[in-house]
Structures are given as structure tokens and as C-alpha cells.
Amino acid sequence: MITKSMLPINILGHSTINIIDKLDKFKNKTRELDKPFFIYHHIMDLHDYENFNSFNFFIKKISKFSKFYKNTKNLKRKRKFLYDSTLMLIDEYIGKVIESIDKDTCLFITSDHGHRKSLKKQIPRFYFHNDKFNEMHGEDIEVPIISNINFENIEKNKKLFDTISFSKTIMDILDINISGYIQKNNQERQLIISEHSGRGSFDLRKNLYFTVSGLKSRMLLSILNDEIFFKFYNIINDPDEINDISQDENYKNEIKFFFDFLLRTRKDILFSKLKLIKKIHNPFIKETYEL
Secondary structure, three states, rough: OOOOOOOOEEEEEOOOOOOHHHHHHHHHHHHHOOOOOOOOOOOOOOOOOOOOOOOHHHHHHHHHHHHHHOOOOOOOOOOOOOHHHHHHHHHHHHHHHHHOOOOOOOEEEEEEOOOOOOOOHHHHOOOHHHHHHHHHHHHOOOOEEEOOOHHHHHHOOOOOOHHHHHHHHHHOOOOOOOOOOOOHHHHHHHOOEEEEEOOOOOOOOOOEEEEEOHHHHHHHEEEEEOOEEEEEEEOOOOOOOOOOOOOOHHHHHHHHHHHHHHHHHHHHHHHHHOOOOOOOOOHHHHHHOOO
């Protein structure tokens, strides 16, 4: 647990390691290896950006103040020195890691979710009231992928790409046979789903939130207490998800297809919840599914 306070710096209630203080150890370890290797490099520095558990790390942040002040004057979001200076240090650290590896080494950088302050948080979704979902939707679907490997073929082929697909892609590139453990044909699925139950652990007793994405459309579904709320967007014409078309007759069949897909693939999660539903806020789903 992290001990929260009203101070600009949080004092840790647990022990963490600032990875950027360990660059020499990383470089030395890779030099020692004379055969193929795999390193899973978990960087938590940015997650714990307010924590003061390393004097050396804190001094490095202070040294970035002038650069931070100069380059963030025109930011649209609120400036946060501890966050931005930590980001600067991690950026420098990753640059040094890249310099230390050879051309035969593959590097992949990703995250378990996107930025908490996603611009999609600012989109009004009145069906969801003043709910946490509005904040977390962008986090769920805007997960970064950075690599020295070209992922251009995925964009050209217009394939849906989620975190499971990403793991499979890495294994394919590394020529690791996973056929005995996982079905590779799942990589080219029609739709992909992200889900959560608010911040913290996934708990079926809480409200549930789903985002179902296709190449051209996206459905947002929220189960709040005993009601189901919908949003539907044409993400080709409306990538910022401003115009909700969940009530548009022209998209009736597509909305039902998305909902059916969600029911089929998440039936273990949804079965108990749906028995308690008293109201569905969509005419096309309502006419199909009797409560």
C-alpha cells in the first residue's frame, strides 16, 4: 500500500525500486549473456511518481525542473512536475537501453493500460451519469505499443490488435512455438473486448463496463445496478466518439451483432448479472431480449 498524504510527495508504505537507478546492472547483465535471452523489464517508476524512496532519484527529478518549466508552459492539461520529470527520466533511461542493445535484439514497450487523463475522459456520456466509466474508457483502449520491430503489416491488413494479439506477435517474431498452449487463430477475431468494474480488483458484485471494438464501430455497454446502458459510435467518421448512434435504426443489426458477441464471449461473467436486470436502455436490444 502507498501512504497517501496532502503533501506533494507521498511517503511509501512499501518498498519499491527505481529502475532508472539500475541501468548499469541491466547493461552488465546483457553483456554477460552469450546466448539468446529474454528479459521482462517491469518499470514502475511512473506509477509511483509521487513516492520519495530514493534521494538520488529525487535529485534527478529536481535537475529536470528548468526543462520541465520551459516545455510545459503551453500544455492543455494541468502541469504536474513530479509526473513529468519522472517521465523525462524514464524516456532518457529507455534511450540508454536502446543504445545498449544490438541490431539482433527485439525491444517491445507496452503497458497494462493507457493514460489515466485520456482525452476521452472529457467526452460527456449522459447515459452513464457521473460515473467512473467515463474516466477509464480511454485507459482501456489507448494502450501504447513501441518497438524497434515494424508493426506496419498489422495496420495495412487492418487487423484488430489487443494485448493477447500483442503477446502472440512477440512469440511469432521470436520464433517460439505456442501451438500446444494457445489457439493462434484467435488473433484474427472480428471484435475485441475490454472490461473493468471500476478501479481496483475486478469484482462481479460491482458495476460492470465493457467496450466492444470493431474496425469501423465501437459499442460501450455499462451495467449499473439493475440497468444496462449503451453507446455506439462509427469510429471511422467519428473517431473522437462524440455522436452516439445507439438509437439509430440504420445501425440496428450491427448493434445487435456487437451485443450478441459480448454475450457469447462473456457469458460466464454476464449470466448472473443479466438475471437481475430490470431495464435495457436500447430499443433494438430491448425488443430482442425479454427480461
